[in-house]
Amino acid sequence: MSDWYRDFANSGFGTTITRQLGLPRPAVLRRYEPGRPLLPGPAVLGSTGGGRLGDTLTRVLTDAGVAVLPPVVADGPTDGEKPAAVLLDATGLTSPGQLAAAYQFLAPAIKRLGTSGRVLILADPPAATDSPATAAARQALDGLIRSVGKELRDGSTANLVYVPEGAESAVASPVRFFLSGRSAYVDGQVLTLAAADVPTGEDGERPLAGKVAVVTGAARGIGAAIARVLARDAAHVVAVDVPAAGQSLAEVANEIGGTAFQLDITAADAAARLVAHLRERHGGVDVVVHNAGITRDKLLVNMDAARWNSVMAVNLQAQLDLTAALLAAEGVLRPDARIVCVSSQSGIAGNRGQTNYAASKAGIIGMVRAWAPEFAARGATINAVAPGFIVTEMTAKMPLGTREVGSRINSLQQGGLPVDVAETIAWLSQPGSAGVNGQVVRVCGQSMLGA
Ligand code: NAD
Numbered sequence: 001m002s003d004w005y006r007d008f009a010n011s012g013f014g015t016t017i018t019r020q021l022g023l024p025r026p027a028v029l030r031r032y033e034p035g036r037p038l039l040p041g042p043a044v045l046g047s048t049g050g051g052r053l054g055d056t057l058t059r060v061l062t063d064a065g066v067a068v069l070p071p072v073v074a075d076g077p078t079d080g081e082k083p084a085a086v087l088l089d090a091t092g093l094t095s096p097g098q099l100a101a102a103y104q105f106l107a108p109a110i111k112r113l114g115t116s117g118r119v120l121i122l123a124d125p126p127a128a129t130d131s132p133a134t135a136a137a138r139q140a141l142d143g144l145i146r147s148v149g150k151e152l153r154d155g156s157t158a159n160l161v162y163v164p165e166g167a168e169s170a171v172a173s174p175v176r177f178f179l180s181g182r183s184a185y186v187d188g189q190v191l192t193l194a195a196a197d198v199p200t201g202e203d204g205e206r207p208l209a210g211k212v213a214v215v216t217g218a219a220r221g222i223g224a225a226i227a228r229v230l231a232r233d234a235a236h237v238v239a240v241d242v243p244a245a246g247q248s249l250a251e252v253a254n255e256i257g258g259t260a261f262q263l264d265i266t267a268a269d270a271a272a273r274l275v276a277h278l279r280e281r282h283g284g285v286d287v288v289v290h291n292a293g294i295t296r297d298k299l300l301v302n303m304d305a306a307r308w309n310s311v312m313a314v315n316l317q318a319q320l321d322l323t324a325a326l327l328a329a330e331g332v333l334r335p336d337a338r339i340v341c342v343s344s345q346s347g348i349a350g351n352r353g354q355t356n357y358a359a360s361k362a363g364i365i366g367m368v369r370a371w372a373p374e375f376a377a378r379g380a381t382i383n384a385v386a387p388g389f390i391v392t393e394m395t396a397k398m399p400l401g402t403r404e405v406g407s408r409i410n411s412l413q414q415g416g417l418p419v420d421v422a423e424t425i426a427w428l429s430q431p432g433s434a435g436v437n438g439q440v441v442r443v444c445g446q447s448m449l450g451a
């Protein structure tokens with residue numbers, strides 16, 4: 001399932017042709033590989049003035065072995081190493097006039113940004129002030145970063161993290177994620193952190209050591225990729241899928257040294273069986289990834305009850321029931337548990353022929369947001385990941401034209417890979433991601449749909 005067009009556009013002949021015809025030239029994205037440095041080059045760090053995160057950001061970067069450069073001077077020398085990342089501490093803004101400092105810092109730095117570069121802005125949340133001028137300045141960064149994401153080329157991404165007062169210790173994990181190859185297909189996203197008890201120390205290359213992770217729908221596709229990445233990050237994975245997928249489920253589980261658990265998550269006794277299995281075999285669970293999902297597409301006017309009901313049952317009701325049962329079962333869900341629910345871009349943008357699917361996937365977002373305070377009170381988190389166009393066996397079967405359009409209408413001009421969804425889920429599952437709660441992270445290359 002290689003991206004023939006991307007490979008062509010990056011060949012010598014293809015580069016010339018695409019340039020002459022003004023066609024898109026999707027880059028080969030920098031993806032995470034254990035053992036590689038966080039960034040392939042130095043980072044430029046700047047501030048809009050009076051920010052409170054400078055020391056924190058410098059420490060995160062230097063701890064990760066990243067050299068920190070001062071702001072790039074406009075019209076300055078163009079020799080020397082290109083920055084691999086541009087970070088702006090925009091905390092402390094109180095009026096729109098101060099935003100000029102943001103573009104003055106960003107413009108020359110972004111001009112020098114290397115391929116698969118990263119632009120990351122950190123700011124105070126707009127909702128955390130009563131002052132219209134302050135809120136305006138903070139919210140302005142949302143429009144700025146989304147536009148930067150659309151202007152960047154060569155596989156570079158731009159994201160914004162709002163950091164409330166008191167959430168400074170939660171910053172390290174998202175900063176490392178957004179700079180690393182783990183976030184290759186996460187672009188134009190805006191997250192808001194929360195204050196949380198974040199364990200000290202880096203999450204390193206085995207961040208899930210000692211953890212038990214359940215992944216539903218793990219027999220193939222995105223679920224299998226999630227199982228592989230969580231296992232790579234040292235979790236013991238309990239791979240769940242329907243009995244009919246038992247053979248491939250066992251193969252995935254064997255490959256990653258995990259265990260297979262055959263379960264139809266919509267069965268009346270599914271929640272009780274899962275709770276009992278986790279209690280008896282593993283003593284509890286640390287990470288639950290609700291990935292299993294189905295589509296039964298039809299226009300609403302032609303929708304039969306079976307299509308509507310089956311999609312709701314697998315995609316939404318099962319996530320609600322299993323999560324509620326895990327919360328209710330004493331001692332099974334570990335106090336610092338991480339729940340990650342797979343939603344979809346269709347749940348944000350809507351999609352013709354997918355009223356049932358989009359309703360179920362939007363419902364997940366409502367569920368996650370409503371549950372977040374209860375999870376926070378336990379020291380746990382619950383988040384949603386919303387994939388955009390992901391290259392899977394399913395999308396490979398689409399007609400060429402539909403597939404080409406679907407995969408190119410995003411800032412990175414290509415489809416994502418199952419591993420991109422998996423890396424985002426693995427990051428949300430880390431102990432250090434304690435301050436990311438109730439969020440929806442799109443893995444869509446900054447899709448133009450539902451933007
Ligand atoms: P897939 O069809 O390849 O895999 C889904 C897996 O879930 C299968 O192994 C299936 O057997 C399992 N499953 C279905 N019903 C189940 C049940 N009742 N109990 C247990 N397991 C069950 O799908 P995929 O493309 O890998 O998608 C995975 C998730 O990502 C889904 O939630 C999907 O909605 C979401 N998603 C996918 C895309 C994409 O582009 N592929 C985009 C957005 C969201």
